[in-house]
Amino acid sequence: xxxxxxxxxxxxxxxxxxxxxxxxxxxTAIYDAYALREGHEHIxxxxxxxxxxxxxxxxxxxxxxxxxxxxxVRTLRRRLGEEVYLTLCQAAASRxxxxxxxxxxxxxxxxxxxxxxxxxxxxxxxxxxxxxxLARRTANEVHHEIEFLRFRExxxxxxxxxxxxxNNVLPFVMPHFAxxxxxxxxxxxxxGRGLFGVHRAGQTWYLVSDTEGFPEESLRWSREExxxxxxxxxxxxxxxxxxxxxxxLQRQMFPxxxxxxxxxx
Amino acid sequence: MEARIAPQMPVMEKLKILxxxxxxxxxxxxxxxxxxxxxxxxGNTLAAGICHSFxxxxxxxSLLKILFTNECxxxxxxxxxxxxxxxxxASFTPxxxxxxxxxxxxxNYIEGLFLSSGILYSPSxxxxxxxxxxxxxxxxxxxxxxxxxxxxxxxxxxxxxxAGYLADRMSVNLEMATAEGLKExxxxxxxxxxxxxxxQIQNGITANQNELALYRHAPHFCEAGQSTQMVIxxxxxxxxxxxxxxxxxxxxxxxxRVYYSAxxxxxxxxxxxxxxxxxxxxxxxxxxxxxxxxxxxxxxxxELLTQDRPNFNxxxxxxxxxxxxxxxxxxxxxxxxxxxTLLRVPGVGVKSARRIVAARRFGSLRFxxxxxxxxxxxxxxxxxxxxxRMMYPTRLEEDYIVRNLTYQNQMGRGEKLPFxxxxxxxxxxxxxDDGLLSG
Numbered sequence: 024x025x026x027x028x029x030x031x032x033x034x035x036x037x038x039x040x041x042x043x044x045x046x047x048x049x050x051t052a053i054y055d056a057y058a059l060r061e062g063h064e065h066i067x068x069x070x071x072x073x074x075x076x077x078x079x080x081x082x083x084x085x086x087x088x089x090x091x092x093x094x095x096v097r098t099l100r101r102r103l104g105e106e107v108y109l110t111l112c113q114a115a116a117s118r119x120x121x122x123x124x125x126x127x128x129x130x131x132x133x134x135x136x137x138x139x140x141x142x143x144x145x146x147x148x149x150x151x152x153x154x155x156x157l158a159r160r161t162a163n164e165v166h167h168e169i170e171f172l173r174f175r176e177x178x179x180x181x182x183x184x185x186x187x188x189x190n191n192v193l194p195f196v197m198p199h200f201a202x203x204x205x206x207x208x209x210x211x212x213x214x215g216r217g218l219f220g221v222h223r224a225g226q227t228w229y230l231v232s233d234t235e236g237f238p239e240e241s242l243r244w245s246r247e248e249x250x251x252x253x254x255x256x257x258x259x260x261x262x263x264x265x266x267x268x269x270x271x272l273q274r275q276m277f278p279x280x281x282x283x284x285x286x287x288x
Numbered sequence: 289m290e291a292r293i294a295p296q297m298p299v300m301e302k303l304k305i306l307x308x309x310x311x312x313x314x315x316x317x318x319x320x321x322x323x324x325x326x327x328x329x330x331g332n333t334l335a336a337g338i339c340h341s342f343x344x345x346x347x348x349x350s351l352l353k354i355l356f357t358n359e360c361x362x363x364x365x366x367x368x369x370x371x372x373x374x375x376x377x378a379s380f381t382p383x384x385x386x387x388x389x390x391x392x393x394x395x396n397y398i399e400g401l402f403l404s405s406g407i408l409y410s411p412s413x414x415x416x417x418x419x420x421x422x423x424x425x426x427x428x429x430x431x432x433x434x435x436x437x438x439x440x441x442x443x444x445x446x447x448x449x450x451a452g453y454l455a456d457r458m459s460v461n462l463e464m465a466t467a468e469g470l471k472e473x474x475x476x477x478x479x480x481x482x483x484x485x486x487x488q489i490q491n492g493i494t495a496n497q498n499e500l501a502l503y504r505h506a507p508h509f510c511e512a513g514q515s516t517q518m519v520i521x522x523x524x525x526x527x528x529x530x531x532x533x534x535x536x537x538x539x540x541x542x543x544x545r546v547y548y549s550a551x552x553x554x555x556x557x558x559x560x561x562x563x564x565x566x567x568x569x570x571x572x573x574x575x576x577x578x579x580x581x582x583x584x585x586x587x588x589x590x591e592l593l594t595q596d597r598p599n600f601n602x603x604x605x606x607x608x609x610x611x612x613x614x615x616x617x618x619x620x621x622x623x624x625x626x627x628x629t630l631l632r633v634p635g636v637g638v639k640s641a642r643r644i645v646a647a648r649r650f651g652s653l654r655f656x657x658x659x660x661x662x663x664x665x666x667x668x669x670x671x672x673x674x675x676x677r678m679m680y681p682t683r684l685e686e687d688y689i690v691r692n693l694t695y696q697n698q699m700g701r702g703e704k705l706p707f708x709x710x711x712x713x714x715x716x717x718x719x720x721d722d723g724l725l726s727g
Contacts, residue, residue, distance in 0.1 A: 144646035152660045170338055174395045203332045205325045255397045261307040263343030266552045272346025272706045
């Protein structure tokens, strides 16, 4: 729903659509921006709080709406194709707040200017280039988490992993493990966002948001868990060639911020 | 046959011995096959492969890289496990390998198994043990992750065939670039015996591809292809010889990858490059760069090296080195040149060339656009124009360009190397190191 801050809106004023920091929030804001039917030149999407209000600008609030999101998603997939849609989702999961504007302008260039499936190729366009850069950053982090996250076995045999990503990568990480570990019960915990990806053996995965605080201390590890951690540490120490030792290269390939959640460092 | 190994040795001890024994094998990639999970066990594979950790030498840890046994009847001069060496020996049982693989894989430590082995009793006996292990892993444990296995030269071809249906990738190590070199280094190995299983695997893959075209659900044979490895710097072979062999392997044996391994004199052999000297890492790096040029950039070895100029310039990368000696092809106009020409520009890679070709449909590109596409302008700027203009006024002269590029490298602003340019490994200098302050 849109709440108009001021009644009087002249055609030349810049309008800022304020939306929630989530893919749903951004897609709903895009729906609302199109619904204004005023062209796109003077409309902007701003994610999060309106911290630095501008003079002579109108602020509109857009709250996430499932129905509008679904409509936008359907249109994007049909008109821009799965590949561009995935890129937009990755950009929307970024931690950088200019993502709203970048995604919005890219959608406009794809749909209104008719670039369609080729939208992301137009890297001359600064917004497309920004969207591309944000999506690449998210995709790289998704790949890093797929590489570096480590499961620990709980007493009952289920697996538990903790991650602390910069971008909201969990929705992109889950499908990989749901396929790979289809017969396992596992849970991935995004510590920074209080978000859990849960998978039961043979079923589809889902996300749970938890604001209460997760009783991590109450987790009990299985008897074998420590043994396998030790074996893997031993393996990692043994497999390096001393004559080639190169810690700088190791640091470049395995950034320090991921090491907190692994077992071998 | 009685077993020579103490069966009571704990797994921890065995892993230590058999991982250490496998570490000189370079291949580690888990790429090339793409398989979804079927719901009956754990595992899938991704075409791009996944690294799970990085060892202290900066090399990736993707697979559980172990030898089945480090017992060996051969006496190869470069190998730590040769029979004349007095090193602790151990052997896994198939069950131990299976449970290690499964438990590591569940915890996302590894992408699969890399199983190699010393020769226990005979090549066929060893290959049989390997096959048994893989069979157990695939059928009893329903493991669907990546498996890389060595084909042991001299083993019964039916065993190699069997292993091919269980593994994603197979490899036979060529060890030395020349047949004479191999004879000198590994008296028990013969070039012919190495090429034979390589050819068998190649034929197996081709036959399997035809089969798959007809029957979609036919079993896969070495889906991720085969690879091999050569030791670099143990004998005085030239880069030209090494690269020509690699090119032949790609052309005639359809290999997926050739790996190059900087020689480490583990046995302190007097006739070989001294044990104290550092492994030739920079040379190895240049060979890998050239290898990429062969596989993805449409270069031929004859363009890069010749009989008279048989070694790579260590100061600049092979592509730039080629470009400065062929300045008649430059400058290249970014907005017009075809994809193949763009690929030959130093600082332009496969991805950025594709992005350029796609983006210029929307209008002409500027230098700042190129930067966003991932072009390394500090190298490319000598060789390109955008809408007829160069980025800075530069001269199209070999000396001038080489001087500028090497100066940048010296200032640490040029080519990013994984180690210092003198070929030694980068180490953080500390004031407290050997006597800098004591004195």
